[in-house]
Amino acid sequence: MATRLQFENSCEVGVFSKLTNAYCLVAIGGSENFYSAFESELADVIPVVKTSISGTRIIGRLCAGNKNGLLVPHNTTDQELQHLRNSLPDQVVVQRIDEKLSALGNCIACNDHVALTHTDLDKETEEIITDVLGVEVFRQTIAGNILVGSYCAFSNRGGLVHPHTSVEDLDELSTLLQVPLVAGTINRGSEVIAAGMTVNDWTAFCGSDTTATELSVIESVFKLREAQPTAIVDEMRKSLIDSYV
Amino acid sequence: MPRKPTGHRRLLPVRPLTFSPFARSVARVATAYMVKHHMRDAMQQSPGDEFKKLKKVDRRSESSEDEEFHGVVQADFAFFDPKPDDFHGVKTLLQSYLDDKQWDLSGFVDLILEQTTVGTVVKLEDDEDNGVFSIITALNLGRYKDHKCFTELKEFLLNICPEKDKTGNLRSLLGDKAQDVGLLVSQRVVNLPPELLPHLYDALFDEISWATEDEPTEELRNSFRFKFYIVVSKIYKLKNANKKRSSSTDKDDALIYIKPEEEILHRLSMWSVLFPLQTQQVATHELKNYQLTGIVMAVKAEDISSFRQQLRTLINES
Numbered sequence: 400m401a402t403r404l405q406f407e408n409s410c411e412v413g414v415f416s417k418l419t420n421a422y423c424l425v426a427i428g429g430s431e432n433f434y435s436a437f438e439s440e441l442a443d444v445i446p447v448v449k450t451s452i453s454g455t456r457i458i459g460r461l462c463a464g465n466k467n468g469l470l471v472p473h474n475t476t477d478q479e480l481q482h483l484r485n486s487l488p489d490q491v492v493v494q495r496i497d498e499k500l501s502a503l504g505n506c507i508a509c510n511d512h513v514a515l516t517h518t519d520l521d522k523e524t525e526e527i528i529t530d531v532l533g534v535e536v537f538r539q540t541i542a543g544n545i546l547v548g549s550y551c552a553f554s555n556r557g558g559l560v561h562p563h564t565s566v567e568d569l570d571e572l573s574t575l576l577q578v579p580l581v582a583g584t585i586n587r588g589s590e591v592i593a594a595g596m597t598v599n600d601w602t603a604f605c606g607s608d609t610t611a612t613e614l615s616v617i618e619s620v621f622k623l624r625e626a627q628p629t630a631i632v633d634e635m636r637k638s639l640i641d642s643y644v
Numbered sequence: 645m646p647r648k649p650t651g652h653r654r655l656l657p658v659r660p661l662t663f664s665p666f667a668r669s670v671a672r673v674a675t676a677y678m679v680k681h682h683m684r685d686a687m688q689q690s691p692g693d694e695f696k697k698l699k700k701v702d703r704r705s706e707s708s709e710d711e712e713f714h715g716v717v718q719a720d721f722a723f724f725d726p727k728p729d730d731f732h733g734v735k736t737l738l739q740s741y742l743d744d745k746q747w748d749l750s751g752f753v754d755l756i757l758e759q760t761t762v763g764t765v766v767k768l769e770d771d772e773d774n775g776v777f778s779i780i781t782a783l784n785l786g787r788y789k790d791h792k793c794f795t796e797l798k799e800f801l802l803n804i805c806p807e808k809d810k811t812g813n814l815r816s817l818l819g820d821k822a823q824d825v826g827l828l829v830s831q832r833v834v835n836l837p838p839e840l841l842p843h844l845y846d847a848l849f850d851e852i853s854w855a856t857e858d859e860p861t862e863e864l865r866n867s868f869r870f871k872f873y874i875v876v877s878k879i880y881k882l883k884n885a886n887k888k889r890s891s892s893t894d895k896d897d898a899l900i901y902i903k904p905e906e907e908i909l910h911r912l913s914m915w916s917v918l919f920p921l922q923t924q925q926v927a928t929h930e931l932k933n934y935q936l937t938g939i940v941m942a943v944k945a946e947d948i949s950s951f952r953q954q955l956r957t958l959i960n961e962s
Contacts, residue, residue, distance in 0.1 A: 408749055430746065607750070608750050
């Protein structure tokens with residue numbers, strides 16, 4: 400199910416949180432409403448961890464991760480890194496990487512099997528992504544934008560991309576990612592999809608400006624209506640080949 | 645020729661509100677604009693017109709490339725009626741309007757954009773990004789009193805005012821006198837050239853007077869016959885103002901106004917209340933002795949013509 404919420408009057412939920420199938424990171428400093436919205440959906444299933452990265456609250460845009468690992472930028476402090484390693488499940492590898500493009504959340508979009516990255520990412524970083532996150536990496540652009548992490552959000556079941564993505568691009572990306580994709584908007588017409596929402600295989604959180612139409616598109620493409628968390632967390636089955644555009 | 649800085653007021657750091665490359669260039673030239681403005685189009689008759697134009701041309705400019713900054717940036721600002729497309733731009737500008745209170749900001753922005761007869765949005769001509777640089781409008785408190793955003797706004801104002809004697813005034817303006825009160829909302833990017841301000845305020849008050857004649861229903865016409873205006877904003881107040889500082893040689897102003905027109909409004913106001921803010925301000929060197937404070941003030945409608953004149957003088961001489 401998709402939930403609408405706000406972080407301190409801002410509808411950019413994907414900036415202040417990071418949701419995966421194994422854990423959820425939330426920025427500190429927001430009101431308790433923000434944190435409890437995540438807790439009420441996720442508390443029994445996965446840990447919800449409050450953290451900052453490099454002293455900032457924009458954690459969703461600075462880090463990239465999936466159920467296998469979490470990558471944080473070079474300016475993450477040692478305490479933050481230790482806190483993350485302590486709070487996250489043991490099978491999640493937390494790695495700090497030296498990459499000059501430090502807003503990893505803007506440069507990398509990934510699910511548990513595939514990652515799309517910024518075209519100018521270091522070769523070394525790409526190798527680390529493959530090792531730590533256990534994914535296949537593709538350097539791509541989305542509707543001409545190199546910040547792939549900002550303009551698309553995808554899980555193992557579906558994906559939402561920038562509204563101006565052409566049909567050919569949608570086809571190509573859908574084949575690469577092996578999930579159904581839809582071009583759409585979030586938060587009442589905003590094109591920065593990943594900033595406005597955060598999603599995993601059974602739930603999504605969107606900004607409160609998101610219209611009912613946008614929400615129904617999200618629920619249908621990410622297949623959230625019939626999703627049950629335990630079925631997915633217990634047995635991570637390979638995603639079915641299902642490309643419709 | 646560059647604008648002469650006028651005292652402490654101009655020491656404020658220039659920080660662009662948006663992140664487009666253009667906004668960054670404009671931030672760099674904030675103190676070096678030269679202006680030639682033309683009078684507003686003589687042909688504009690009624691508030692229903694598409695837009696009013698103010699051409700701002702810099703004769704010395706060279707167009708700057710994306711990141712390289714060689715000289716002065718040329719910008720043509722234009723005044724537009726509010727449109728639903730401006731939602732995101734206006735919402736960004738008004739993000740901290742009520743400090744950090746969680747309220748129906750989207751609803752408030754919707755009301756501003758629906759009121760096309762009174763209200764102006766400043767954008768660049770032919771800008772693909774549709775970036776909003778400034779918003780100015782006046783909303784009748786009585787007309788919108790049933791909307792959730794206005795009840796939350798009233799609640800916020802009544803709760804934060806610490807001085808007991810002023811709350812009576814505020815309560816009456818927000819309560820029984822609400823039909824005659826306009827909430828003056830004016831917000832812009834920090835580095836918007838001040839030469840635009842007299843025109844912006846003239847546009848607003850002219851539209852208000854046209855609306856009292858042109859609106860289709862009697863009720864709407866009356867809703868623009870404002871007797872009072874309320875302004876909610878932020879200023880810098882000298883910390884420890886009462887502490888005796890015998891050693892201080894430089895005279896620090898007790899209050900620094902982020903927007904120059906607010907100094908005039910404050911002088912003309914019937915009453916004003918300062919209230920503490922929860923959000924942290926960014927501490928800069930010049931402002932280390934100052935605390936960002938909220939202010940609510942009420943201005944009589946009769947004083948507006950004097951305000952417009954004083955604003956024109958202030959901007960023209962700086």
